[in-house]
Amino acid sequence: MVALAVIVIGIAGFFVLAMRRAPLWQWAVGALILALISRISLDGGLWLVLLSPWTIVALVPAIVLGLLSVTAIRRVLVAAPAYGLVKSILPRVSRTEQEALDAGTVGWDAELFSGRPDWDKLLNIRKVTLTAEEQAFLDGPVNKVCSMIDDWDVRHNRADLSPEVWAYLKEQGFLGMLIGKEWGGLGFSAQAQSQVVSKVASRSVAAGITVMVPNSLGPGELLEKYGTPEQKEKYLARLAKGQEVPCFALTGPYAGSDAASMRDVGVVTYDMYQGKKTLGVKVSWDKRYITLAPVASLVGLAFHLHDPDHLIGDTENIGITLALIPADFPGVEIGRRHYPARAAFMNGPIKGRNVFIPMEFLIGGLDYVGQGWRMLMECLSTGRAISLPAIGTVSIKQSLRVTSAYARIRRQFGIPVGIMEGVAEPLSRLVRSAYTYEAARGLTASMVDEGQKPAVVSALLKYRTTEAMRDRVNDALDIHGGRAVQDGPSNYLFSGYMTTPVAITVEGANILTRTLITFAQGALRAHPYLYAEIAAAQDPDRRHGVAAFDEAFGGHVSFMLRNIAGSFLHAISGGRFASTPVQHEMARWYRAIARYSQSFALVGDWTVAFLGGDLKRKQRLSGRMADILSDLYLLSAVLKRYEDEGRVREDAPLIDAIAKDHLFAIEQSFAAVFANFPNPFLSWLMGVLVFPLGRHQRPASDRETYRFARSVMRPGVFRDRLTIGTYVTMDPKDVTGVLEDALIKVTRAEEVEAKFVRAIKKGVVERRLDRDAITDAVDAKVLTESEAAILRLADQATDRVIKVDDFDPDELAAKQLTRRPEPGRAAE
């Protein structure tokens, strides 16, 4: 009986102390109480009980814990030996990694890593808002340039934007949205930049990328942040007005994902410049894949700087340094084009051999030599949060916009194809993704506007949005059938399809972004203790290192104990007691995030602790952990969007379905982590702690998802809300306007059409090329004249929608590449 009581009290005590993250002395008191209870029923008087050897054994845990609660003793007995051990286990952080980690900030990602998200930190992030000026720009110049772009002409006839579009983009300041007003730039928020890029890309991906690049990682931002006053004076106003077209060259043939391994080099030396002996740098570089390079007038360049003669200081190998070089500077080889995914945006190589540049070309001058990597990473953590998520998200929204219309307009077997369950399935996926990724895009841009530099979030958002884009564009193509693959001026999907790999490849190819950056590096950055432990372990001053380690390690242990207790308790209670900031219909999803965040903290912690330095190699595990983190992030964004938009009732079932899908995916990823964890005992234990009662999440049902497909095929606020931020025109002569026009006409003709179809089925009228079936229907008194007019309008509009292009064979032959590159040129 006593034994049972001891076990029950012991377990209860463990959970209470672990959940409270009690300090060591409280654990000692707990152990003491437990020891005394275990001896209390013994006979023979107090002294006999106290002097019994078993009592002494029972007191050992309390004594040990008591001693360890004394800092000096703990440091000697635990922290110092653990320090040595951990030093050899923990992943080492290279200088470039360190700079990448230091460059970003943590926010909601750290809350999810903590296992106890503070909901205020999510809900207090500003709603998606634009200033009146930004909104006017979207409604004015952005709509105007969209109406000017003929994407077929761009990608097929010109392989470039038209001169009018280029001129308009430059003069309206599209290329200088991030440059401050004091320099004549638009000085737009991240939210506005994201929305401008989105809308332009919804019209033409090539145009979207052209606008995106100068406003992303590039000379403009680098100059704003680090430029000398002279450099700012010289370039910013010109960049703002498009008088300079910038590009930034980091990637080379041997330095892709591992860009810091570049072979490009600059040596500090004296040479002649403008007729005078001048201190400068002799640079040699070989860069490729550089967007805007073929038309750039100003080249941002990254290279390793060396100073063998100590002309600027004691250090020989100074490190990555950035320079700005005019494209027409002697020695700069520029102008040739790559042809990425046959898209029309400008992209090409840049080379230079022993090009002497004066010191004033270095961005930030001598103060910033050797700091190039940090500068790039700082810009990337914000740029990556804005640009590619904007393009990925809008591609999904645009795919939904056109596909929802097409699925309603296109009929087979007598009914709109979208009604068929097989078609409704991908259409419904488009609906869920459109809501989800717009929520995440908006939230992340708002974070940037609040001053965050979300390195982990930007990485996960980039890979999730661009992967979702790839899948949803495929869904759109599948639903369109042959209409989508017959390329030509009236094909509005194919260019997006062709360019999906571009967004996936740039700014760190997705495999790397998922498997390395999001979790393996993300854990270092966002974990509450790990980073401090590694920093302590790498501290050259051992005494100082042990002290710092002791503090972080103590916190880490109590963090781990709480995650063990919390994860198990949440699992057996189905998350009912997890925290939620709301008490309405969405409370259960907030609780689910809190529950799985605790499990994520536990499993993430053990994954890092067990794999240690192997973490960067065990990428299938870290990839799945990245998926869990990103599912938690996306669901958080969806709940916040629902809240920010005033809880639109019509959206509630959609949020439920999205939540179910994400929670199901989270459980699957956990299960895959456990099934593949290299240590069977830990794998079993994690399974017990996270799913003691098994896995119970189910994805959204066929019934609920079918409803979204039905709803989105009707013109109206639901469809508009889901496709917000895309360029929409009602012009029936426009490549996508034709769909909007037809959708309205077809919807208006719905009842008439039903009558007509019934008459066809009964054999009263017949659809034949040699007869006008609508006239026959009027003659047969199936339709009135006015009904026939409505149906005729719908029919004509449908004709325009389903039409595909055909060409004279010569027309196509003329568009083949006329000249093969000289053999060996690419390998030069």
Ligand SMILES: Cc1cc2nc3c(=O)[nH]c(=O)nc-3n(C[C@H](O)[C@H](O)[C@H](O)COP(=O)(O)OP(=O)(O)OC[C@H]3O[C@@H](n4cnc5c(N)ncnc54)[C@H](O)[C@@H]3O)c2cc1C
């Ligand atoms: C259209 C386009 C435009 C671009 N614009 C610019 C630009 O303006 N400026 C610029 O400097 N660069 C630019 N880039 C370069 C771009 O950033 C690189 O292509 C990208 O970083 C990947 O390099 P890579 O293509 O050489 O792939 P590689 O590095 O050769 O990678 C091959 C594969 O291996 C994976 N991989 C590599 N290392 C790891 C790892 N440690 N763990 C897991 N997987 C890994 C990658 O994910 C990828 O799937 C552009 C690229 C393209 C295609």
